[in-house]
Amino acid sequence: MTATDLSAPRFLPQLACETVPRYTSYPPATGFRAETGAENWVSWMQDLPETPAVSLYLHVPFCKSMCWYCGCHTTIPNRRERIERYVEALLIELDQRAAQLPADHQVHHIHFGGGSPDMLNPAEMTRIMERLRARFTLAPDAEIAAELDPRGVTGELAANLADNGFNRVSLGVQDLSEEVQTLIHRIQPLTTVERAVATLRAAGIAAINLDIMYGLPAQTRERVARTARCAAMLKPDRIALFGYAHVPWFKKHQRAIPEDRLPGAQARFEQMFTATGVLELAGYQPVGFDHFARPDDALAVAARTGKLNRNFQGYTDDRYDVLIGLGASAISEAPGGYVQNETDPAVFAEALENGQSALVRGRGRSVEERRTGARIERVLCDFHLASGTIDDADRAALEDLLQLGLVEEQDGHLQVTAAGRPYVRNIAARLDPAFNAGTERHSVAV
Numbered sequence: 001m002t003a004t005d006l007s008a009p010r011f012l013p014q015l016a017c018e019t020v021p022r023y024t025s026y027p028p029a030t031g032f033r034a035e036t037g038a039e040n041w042v043s044w045m046q047d048l049p050e051t052p053a054v055s056l057y058l059h060v061p062f063c064k065s066m067c068w069y070c071g072c073h074t075t076i077p078n079r080r081e082r083i084e085r086y087v088e089a090l091l092i093e094l095d096q097r098a099a100q101l102p103a104d105h106q107v108h109h110i111h112f113g114g115g116s117p118d119m120l121n122p123a124e125m126t127r128i129m130e131r132l133r134a135r136f137t138l139a140p141d142a143e144i145a146a147e148l149d150p151r152g153v154t155g156e157l158a159a160n161l162a163d164n165g166f167n168r169v170s171l172g173v174q175d176l177s178e179e180v181q182t183l184i185h186r187i188q189p190l191t192t193v194e195r196a197v198a199t200l201r202a203a204g205i206a207a208i209n210l211d212i213m214y215g216l217p218a219q220t221r222e223r224v225a226r227t228a229r230c231a232a233m234l235k236p237d238r239i240a241l242f243g244y245a246h247v248p249w250f251k252k253h254q255r256a257i258p259e260d261r262l263p264g265a266q267a268r269f270e271q272m273f274t275a276t277g278v279l280e281l282a283g284y285q286p287v288g289f290d291h292f293a294r295p296d297d298a299l300a301v302a303a304r305t306g307k308l309n310r311n312f313q314g315y316t317d318d319r320y321d322v323l324i325g326l327g328a329s330a331i332s333e334a335p336g337g338y339v340q341n342e343t344d345p346a347v348f349a350e351a352l353e354n355g356q357s358a359l360v361r362g363r364g365r366s367v368e369e370r371r372t373g374a375r376i377e378r379v380l381c382d383f384h385l386a387s388g389t390i391d392d393a394d395r396a397a398l399e400d401l402l403q404l405g406l407v408e409e410q411d412g413h414l415q416v417t418a419a420g421r422p423y424v425r426n427i428a429a430r431l432d433p434a435f436n437a438g439t440e441r442h443s444v445a446v
């Protein structure tokens, strides 16, 4: 019998099953409150630098059909008029929010998320992009990205996106086995994904991201490995590997997922570990705890040079002074704090039609919260905290993880070890003085 190698990642059930925030913001969105909204946002805009770097996020809350695992804010529109009304409201909000910005700003990133932005028809997408260019100053090399459903990618859609300046697309792949796809209500054979990638590349959209998942019903290590291998063979620039978050109390449609087919905690860990191995063998560099990128990709470079960040879309190389979220449920971020839009698309549209703001909740950040948020971000991005930032309270909070060899303290630096990487969200939660284990509902750590 060999002694346990403490430096290798190993399954630790208590930590893997702990429910902890994903820390795409600090404080997490579960702490947003109705008393923070439009007035706070306007005052935070006045505190921006004179020439702020701006990022835009536009939410399209529509899909053709519901995937049972979905954790996004989306709906299935029964009439096209619902989308048309939403686009009009989005344009009103775009005018409203652009007018609050310093005139001398520059937009470096635009991201259309959802939902499925391919639910917009070419004329609608062109209208939105023309209005964006009229109201905001776009940097000549701005990244313009969209999340697309591969089943919705056509030659017409790809040509329209390319004409409108899109240069990056993310496609949801999830799992390629027919049984898993049936259980998650998303039938999408490999040929559909291959065709979508080829169509986008032929239109001139070179940067492709693929999303794959583990922890879905009927997934096995072999199925996850095959999906990861097929994804890598398509040679995308980036691959995201997400663990399925089963939160049926929050997302009611997830009740359609047969719980007796969900892999257990150890199986999830092994699936994650297997996919990581396949992607690394294929030449992808791990970025943070759930992304992979080709070594020459900007995200991989950012990870190697300590310039990686986290925002509501996960890991990013984007550095902005202000992120403006447009559309139902979209979250905006400024140094002063966060605000979120109304989540129901019809209520969102009604507010804007009536000349009101769609911002309904948010959270300011104290100096101390900004410091805590920055430390959590650095540990999730760099697996490291620099000298002088560790105190006795941290040591006490991390004691069990130090003993397990998941973190080490070296000359005042905190280093997450190879064994600790899968548990970096648990480590981040220990650095969060406001986190109350067991009293908040989040997704499991692994």
Ligand code: SF4
Pocket (backbone or CB within 6 Å): 062, 063, 064, 065, 066, 067, 069, 070, 071, 072, 074, 114, 115, 116, 149, 172
């Ligand atoms: S396509 Fe994406 S956003 Fe739409 S239901 Fe499926 S997982 Fe959710």
